[in-house]
Amino acid sequence: MKSNGLSKKLLSSLDHFIPDRRIRMTRVAEKNIKAAITAVGGYVPEDVLTNADLEQMVDTSDEWITTRTGIKERRILKDPTKATSYMAIQAAEKVLTKSQTAAADIDMLILATITPDMKVAATAAKVATDIGAFNAFAFDLQAACSGFLYGMSVAAAKIEAGHAKKILVVGADKMSSIVDYTDRTTCIIFGDGAGAVLMEASTNGYGREDDYLRSNGVGQAYLNIKAGGSLHPTTEETLAKGWDAIYQDGKTVFKYAVSEMAGAAQKVMERNGLTPQNLDYIIAHQANKRILDATQKRVQVGTNQLLTNIQHYGNTTAATLPLLLRDYEAHFKTGDRLLFTAFGGGFTWGASYYTWAYSLK
Ligand SMILES: CC(C)(COP(=O)(O)OP(=O)(O)OC[C@H]1O[C@@H](n2cnc3c(N)ncnc32)[C@H](O)[C@@H]1OP(=O)(O)O)[C@@H](O)C(=O)NCCC(=O)NCCS
Known part of the structure; x- marks a missing residue:
C-alpha cells in the first residue's frame, strides 16, 4: 500500500515535470550538434616545377632534394594576373558542385592563407563574393601551415554552437609569390595550391x-x-x-x-x-x-x-x-x-x- 502511494506520488510529480523535461531534452539535443566535413575539393595549377628545373636555377640536385625532403615536383601559378584567390575559388567551387550546395546557403567562409592577394582587403571576402556566397561573412586566418587546422576548429565551433549551418574552410597559398628562387634552402620546398571542405552539422553522429x-x-x-x-x-x-x-x-x-x-x-x-x-x-x-x-x-x-x-x-x-x-x-x-x-x-x-x-x- 505504501509503495502504491509512493508511486502515485512519483507519477504525479513526473506528470508535473514532463513538459519541462521535454524542453530540456530539446536543448540538450541542440547542444549535441557535431560538425562534420561533408565534401572536399582542391586545385593545383598546371605548371610543374621539377627538381631538374631547380637544378638549372640554383646549386642543387634531384638527389639532394629527394633525400632531404622527399619532394620531386611542385605546382606553380605562373600567370601574374592570378593570385591566391583564383586557386581558392577553384577549390571552393569544386566543393559546392560536388555537394550540390547553393553558394547563397553558405553562412561563413574562412580562408587560411599567408599569401593574401593584397596586404589589406581580406581575400576571403573576394572569394566569397566571386563564388556567389552573398549571405556569408568571410575572413582570412593567418596561422601559416596550421591555418587550415585552426580554420576547421573555428568552423566546427560555430556549427556546434548553432551559429552557422554551412561553412566553407579553404586553405590556399601562392607560395611562389614569397619565395626567393635564388635561395636554395627555401625554393626547393614550397609549391602553390588550394583545398577546401564544406562543414555542416553531422547527420549520422560522425564528425x-x-x-x-x-x-x-x-x-x-x-x-x-x-x-x-x-x-x-x-x-x-x-x-x-x-x-x-x-x-x-x-x-x-x-x-x-x-x-x-x-x-x-x-x-x-x-x-x-x-x-x-x-x-x-x-x-x-x-x-x-x-x-x-x-x-x-x-x-x-x-x-x-x-x-x-x-x-x-x-x-x-x-x-x-x-x-x-x-x-x-x-x-x-x-x-x-x-x-x-x-x-x-x-x-x-x-x-x-x-x-x-x-x-x-
Ligand atoms: C631545409 C632542410 C631541407 C635542410 O636540410 P638540412 O639537412 O637541415 O640541411 P642544412 O640546412 O643543415 O644544410 C646542409 C648543407 O646543405 C646545403 N644545402 C641547403 N640547401 C641545399 C640544396 N637545395 N641543395 C644542395 N645543398 C643544399 C647547405 O648549404 C649546407 O651546406 P654546408 O654544410 O656546406 O653549409 C631541412 O632543414 C628542413 O626540411 N627543415 C624544415 C623545413 C620545413 O619543413 N619548413 C616548413 C615548416 S611548416
Whole structure:
C-alpha cells in the first residue's frame, strides 16, 4: 500500500515535470550538434616545377632534394594576373558542385592563407563574393601551415554552437609569390595550391571529436618574412637584405615540427583512446618527408596510415591538409578515424580527431 502511494506520488510529480523535461531534452539535443566535413575539393595549377628545373636555377640536385625532403615536383601559378584567390575559388567551387550546395546557403567562409592577394582587403571576402556566397561573412586566418587546422576548429565551433549551418574552410597559398628562387634552402620546398571542405552539422553522429591547438611566439625568429609588416615596412634596404621573401632556419624548424606534430597527435590519441591499431589515417601537414617519417615513427603507426602527396606538390602551406583529403577521399569510409596534425610558422601547431562522415562508394 505504501509503495502504491509512493508511486502515485512519483507519477504525479513526473506528470508535473514532463513538459519541462521535454524542453530540456530539446536543448540538450541542440547542444549535441557535431560538425562534420561533408565534401572536399582542391586545385593545383598546371605548371610543374621539377627538381631538374631547380637544378638549372640554383646549386642543387634531384638527389639532394629527394633525400632531404622527399619532394620531386611542385605546382606553380605562373600567370601574374592570378593570385591566391583564383586557386581558392577553384577549390571552393569544386566543393559546392560536388555537394550540390547553393553558394547563397553558405553562412561563413574562412580562408587560411599567408599569401593574401593584397596586404589589406581580406581575400576571403573576394572569394566569397566571386563564388556567389552573398549571405556569408568571410575572413582570412593567418596561422601559416596550421591555418587550415585552426580554420576547421573555428568552423566546427560555430556549427556546434548553432551559429552557422554551412561553412566553407579553404586553405590556399601562392607560395611562389614569397619565395626567393635564388635561395636554395627555401625554393626547393614550397609549391602553390588550394583545398577546401564544406562543414555542416553531422547527420549520422560522425564528425569532429576533439581538437588540441597550440602556439609559441618563439618561432617568429626561425620562420618568417621580416619585411612588409608594421615592424619593417618594405624599403629598398629590406629588399636588398632579402627580408621580403620567406626565411627559415631549417634545422630548428625541423626539430620543433617533429616534436610538436608528434606530441599533439599523441595527446589527442591518448585522450580519445586511439591506438595505432584502431586509427585509420593520419592527415599530417606535408612539410618534408623526413618530418613525416619521424612523426610516423613517434606515433608508431604504419607507413600506409600516414598519407602523403608531398612528392607531387611540395609544401603548399595552408593547402596541404585539404589537398590530402582530396587525393585520398575515395579511400575513406563512414566511421573511419582520421587524425589531423600540423605545424607551421609562428610557431603554430596542433592535432584534431575526426570520425569521417561519408563514403563515396
Ligand atoms: C631545409 C632542410 C631541407 C635542410 O636540410 P638540412 O639537412 O637541415 O640541411 P642544412 O640546412 O643543415 O644544410 C646542409 C648543407 O646543405 C646545403 N644545402 C641547403 N640547401 C641545399 C640544396 N637545395 N641543395 C644542395 N645543398 C643544399 C647547405 O648549404 C649546407 O651546406 P654546408 O654544410 O656546406 O653549409 C631541412 O632543414 C628542413 O626540411 N627543415 C624544415 C623545413 C620545413 O619543413 N619548413 C616548413 C615548416 S611548416
